[in-house]
Amino acid sequence: MAKTGWGFFSKRRRGPVGHVALSLSMDRLALVVRPTDGRPVRAYERAAGADVGATLQSLVREADAVGMDCEWVLEPGAYSLQQVDKPAVPPAEWVQALRWKVRDLIGFPIDDAVMNAFEVPGLDSRGRPPTLYLAVARKDELRPRIAQIEASGLQLSSIGISDLAWAEAVRTLSPGDDSQAALVIDARGGTMLAMRENTLFVARRFEFDGDDQRVLREPQAGRTERLFERIALELQRTLDYFDRTHQRPPPRRLLLLSGLEGLEGLGASLRNSLGLDVQSVSPESAWPELSALPEAARVRVAALSAVAMGAGRA
Template identity: 35%
Template sequence: MFSFTKKQKGNRLTALAQSPAGTVCATIVKTGTDKPRLELCGFYPANPGQSATGHLQQLARQLKLSGNSVTTLLPIGNYQLMMVEAPEVPPAELKAAVRWRIRDLIDFHIDDAVLDVFDAPPSGARGVQESLYVVVSRTSTVKSLIEPFEAAGIELGIIDIPELAMRNIAARLEADKDGIALIFFGADHALVTLTRNSTLYLARSMDFGYRQLQESPELVDRLALELQRSMDYYDRHFQQAPISTVALCPLPVELSDLASRLGEQTGLPVQTIDIADIVEIGGDVETDQLGECVLAIGAALRTEATQL
């Protein structure tokens, strides 16, 4: 998404996703085979009172990140993802035209916005490219994300979004060829993506996560309803065959009946994906932390090499 370098350096990409509690890190190495290797994965808590910059400096030394290509993720809630009609302008004028088009669709002044675009899949039977996805955030939000990395001497190549990190994971699953609904749970939010052939068709976020599901298991009914609405829209708007595969990203906590209850509500088989199906797990990776690292792994699986 928001790009700062022309291309990824080398065959190694590290994703660092920060939170007030610490940083999730994942490093993917392209091996020349069908499966890239997950070389590093873990959550690294910040020391009490430690600044974001100080924590990143410590990680850069500890994990020997010097020379790595590095990406990070905008947290959900810090940006908007919207689909707009594609302007009929030359490529060099595209972002300016989109900026004009979305000025009344955001709740802050367009001069304070930073945005990027990527293709939305064609809708209807004609298969004509009519729309674009637009990611837009406040300039101050993006700047505050970048500043600790710069101060720590870590060169960011890309700032990505969770929806595309999930797209990267789904793209490595066999079911993505025919369409797959993938569900990710953070502590206090959930994200559903519908993808097919490595293309993001639809994404929906919800204001509850695995903590709320632990306390109120009946929230699975809301999840099932939102999932069904998303799949119905996918069928109608994009005129695709119905999605028949629903998958859950690994969780850092045990929710043993989530898949079965969601399957009962939707009438579809639901299973949790195994990260080992999409990447080779390096010998130094602590597998019990994979649930914490899902989005970072997805971000590090990024394959786009050039700016939009």
């Protein structure tokens, strides 16, 4: 996970009593707790309720996580991901060097932007300029959440993004050096990753529109098939981009992770339409703490387990 460059973390903290990976949205809270005293890892998910801050405080107390270091993993809607040319400066100076470039890519003043960057591998070896992924969020939207996290008793130590959290999860769930893709479906849309040699090369996102949301609420054979076709089209665009940009064979293996009910048949549809080897896995096989959650929630929280297990071990 890329954990520097956001500009919120300058003070040194005492040694942690444990590590927490947290996701926080208007409708759901989830956290995975890894104590440092030998107690087992635990996973939780709750509806956010009318007062997100109060729900988080209650959940942190229930998890006995007060005082633990916390990585907050931003949901896709909380940041944008831009691909930009890599500046010719040391990594610690990437963000500052790119601030002027991002002015025309975001819809708010640059002074309200907070950013982090990570490298897109392999392009320079193929005669193309090396590039970075630049994650951009709005300070004014993060600050209220940061206040809620600190008020809950957690010690916010880093902010991550869901794309990198899911890449970490894929490395555990489907290891291998060959090219592979992953598709993570959530209530708002899908995150598509293309990886090779356990490294993230491409990350793309698509959002469900109103018609898609209606199909998910009220599945019907014909409409569900059209939704599957749209998902296949978005996935094919990602595979084509990987092939065109990185000049490597596109992935033929797809790890499908759906945190939604009602999408039975999606794997078979993608297998038939794209000729992919579609694999579905049980995240609890890698992270037993997820077994305590409902089946769909195990997928939704899997990336947090990957983050929590890697926290403090770099």
